[in-house]
Amino acid sequence: MFKTFSCRVLVLLIAYQINISHAIGVIGGVKTTITDHPYVVSLQLANGTHVCGGALIKKNIVVTAAQCFVFQDPAQLYVRLGTDSYAADGELLSISSYIINENFDFTTMDSDVAVLKLAKNVAKSSAKREIKVAGEKPKTDRSGVVTGWSQSRQLEDVTVRIINAKKCRSGEYVYNKDDITDNMFCAQAYNRFVCDGEPGSPLVYKKKLIGLVSWGYGCGNVGNPAVYTNVNKLRKWIKKTIKKL
Structure with a gap:
């Protein structure tokens, strides 16, 4: 039997979906295999x-x-x-x-x-x-790999750079101090026109799970970072x- 949950009722769902989005699949990644991941x-x-x-x-x-x-x-x-x-x-x-x-x-x-x-x-x-869950989140500017499925249904990798939390929420990008909580962190694809997949797609550093794709404002434009669940924190x-x- 499924275990259920309770959470705040979502308000203004349509507005939320318009403003917060992710690609339907990886866009612009590098083809990979399940044997590698x-x-x-x-x-x-x-x-x-x-x-x-x-x-x-x-x-x-x-x-x-x-x-x-x-x-x-x-x-x-x-x-x-x-x-x-x-x-x-x-x-x-x-x-x-x-x-x-x-x-x-x-x-x-x-x-x-x-x-x-x-x-x-x-x-x-x-x-x-x-894969093991990492014991700590990598330091700023370290590179990790997000793996997910492209729109052609094939596995692809996207290499991303971890951004300092203070910098990510500073307004330099599109996020402010209220957007990025301690249970999140930001990472930016090296190719500004790349999108890194659907929610839940794993972000790995040194063969350990450090994050899950969570959300972001826009995708594939102006190089906006994506926001990840900080699995180390959780x-x-x-x-x-x-x-x-």
């Missing part, structure tokens, strides 16, 4: 419609963005693993339970993280293998929640 999963509907990205962190546990459950019936969501294309191949598993961070707020996007349990364990292989919550599933 065996932890990457696709949250999708039974008909194959891709909804969000995610990361396998244990043999039956996936971490993704909380927002992925807001507009979908969780009973209709599945996880596809072990494939270069979310539209075919790999293994499609149902979700036995999930928990959304109780502090998730869809108006601010704070604590945008959810943990879900798969209906069965995933056997390790070159295309199915978990690491204790993730570990505690896994025991409840």
Whole structure:
């Protein structure tokens, strides 16, 4: 049975969707393979419609963005693993339970993280293998890689540079001090015309998960940074929640 959650009722949803957006898929990334990123999963509907990205962190546990459950019936969501294309191949598993961070707020996007349990364990292989959650967030100007699916349904990488939180919320870009909470951080694609995928897409540094694509103002224009869930900041919550599933 699915575990439910409670969060603030979303107000002015239409206005929110107009102003805050992400690309429907990676745009301008570099083609890659699931063998290079065996932890990457696709949250999708039974008909194959891709909804969000995610990361396998244990043999039956996936971490993704909380927002992925807001507009979908969780009973209709599945996880596809072990494939270069979310539209075919790999293994499609149902979700036995999930928990959304109780502090998730869809108006601010704070604590945008959810943990879900798969209906069965995933056997390790070159295309199915978990990744560890980082113990700390990398320092400013370090480079990480976001992996997600392009509009052609293929896995692509986007290299991004981590931006100092104070600088990101200073107004130099499009964010102010109220936009970026301690549970978030910013990273900017080196190519200003690149977009880095859907919510839940994993950002990895030195083979450890440091962030999940969460939100951003605009995409593929004027080099705006994307905002990521800081999984290191929420690491204790993730570990505690896994025991409840």
